[in-house]
Amino acid sequence: MQASPQPVTPAPRSGPVRHRRRSRGPLLGALASAAALAGLATTLTGGANAAPNPFERGPAPTEASVTAPRGPFAVSETRVSRAAASGFGGGTVYFPTSTEEGTFGAVAIAPGFTARQSSIAWLGPRLASQGFVVFTIDTNTTSDRPASRGDQLLAALDFLTRTSSVRDRVDGDRLAVMGHSMGGGGALEAAKDRPSLQAAIPLTAWNLDKSWPEVRTPTLLIGADGDTIAPVRSHSEPFFESLPSSLDRAYLELNNAGHFAPNTPNTTIARNSISWLKRFVDDDTRYERFLCPAPSASVAEFRGDCPNTG
Template identity: 40%
Template structure:
């Protein structure tokens, strides 16, 4: 495992990185205002169920053996009537200020439920985040989020309550091993989605045909691969994705989050190649001066929340009211925090 070139780059660039991210590697990059977080959070600790106020171009390196062209994913334009959607999330709430708020204060109250490792049956345990007062929304979309190589749930957990406060059921997970490759992470994302679909608390709230996935680093590579395997996965957000095998044709709507100074999974060799190869609606944001770790923890939560929430609502729920925050309708290129911005066939 120590001979893995990806792992060696982590060691070279960030110091010994066995348990999680070396914080000095990211201390210099711009960050949103954040609270103090523990660098290591074991999701195997059973947490009580709590409620809170929803307070560029080289040869594609992506698994031929697993390459499958998924069933056609017709882009949704609506999932419910206009009146029903308005009752679910009012037009007045869908604003840039609300989507970029400091914390998880979307229109819904959020509860969480621990998934102990011993009950996960295919992934390393995690946390389910879900809205408790979204009865007017009908069935909800379900999303699984996975961390990167030698990293833990803590690094991607912020997506859980943030998205749940906007009407999604989200599971943030640990992996079976911190060394799992992208192929394994794709499988674990799939198992995690199946877990929430069968969960006694939230399963009945989820539309099994409207799912999504988010992954960071090797988790991002796993999200790309998963999208080629499941037609019910309607949107993904690969963040600084890494994959070293051919994962086949990927036509699922994808929001790529990249980091300008990524020296571990370089944009030219990985993110840009994956983005150029993506066959469906796509958008790419590159965080200025960001290292490979720029999407992790809450370092750029405020910056990423608006496009992330909007992308999932647009392509999982078919809610076109979020188009105004995507693609040609908003020029993210004007942001001093964004160093590159591109889109195609979306919004």
């Protein structure tokens, strides 16, 4: 069991579950622009085939495919020893075995306070099988704070793209970060420090810094309604609200879940993480319809700018 920094008991929550669907936002604005361009292209070419998205990987998604334990890609893995790593504590790289579709976007994932990569290992093959290179890392020490974990996530991405044995499979322009607890706080730190990142997904994130107006990376925050270690009212919710309103951002609150929900296979976390990474790392608009889940047995609340999927 992962130890936890400064447990806090959340204030009682009241009122109805919220599911915010704003009529306009950066993602929807992009959709409108894309639609206008598509219409212009059709007018000019008479419906000729538009140029395909060069970053799409895998078949068209379905609800079954984004919730399945494994995606369409066979996965291999390779260990990176602590001795071979520079700036982080080593880890495991999971990657699609085939190279027929070209290079892939990549994501580095950090564990939480006192934890090792084994606590987030399930995400490695789950995400890699959907068409990503995934690096689950160990930190230099298990007590490293969020700012250090952010630096280590970036060091891991640099290793992955410059030194690793799979660097020729990675598109260095399409990178993302994830993390649990202090690792989630580290994902925010990494996004702040490297605006070129394409996506960030903090999972039940913990950080003493509550304000992130500097972030320019599309960010999905996943909290848990029963989290007493990083209560959503003092962590994930203020993190989300502090992000620029012009940013593609979302907040999903797991229903009947606690701080350690990201440490075991979780379909809701996987479904939404896959869709967020596909949309913003792969520019794959086929996944937009999965970005805004309604409240359900697994989702207590969702806030974000939702595309109009008809």
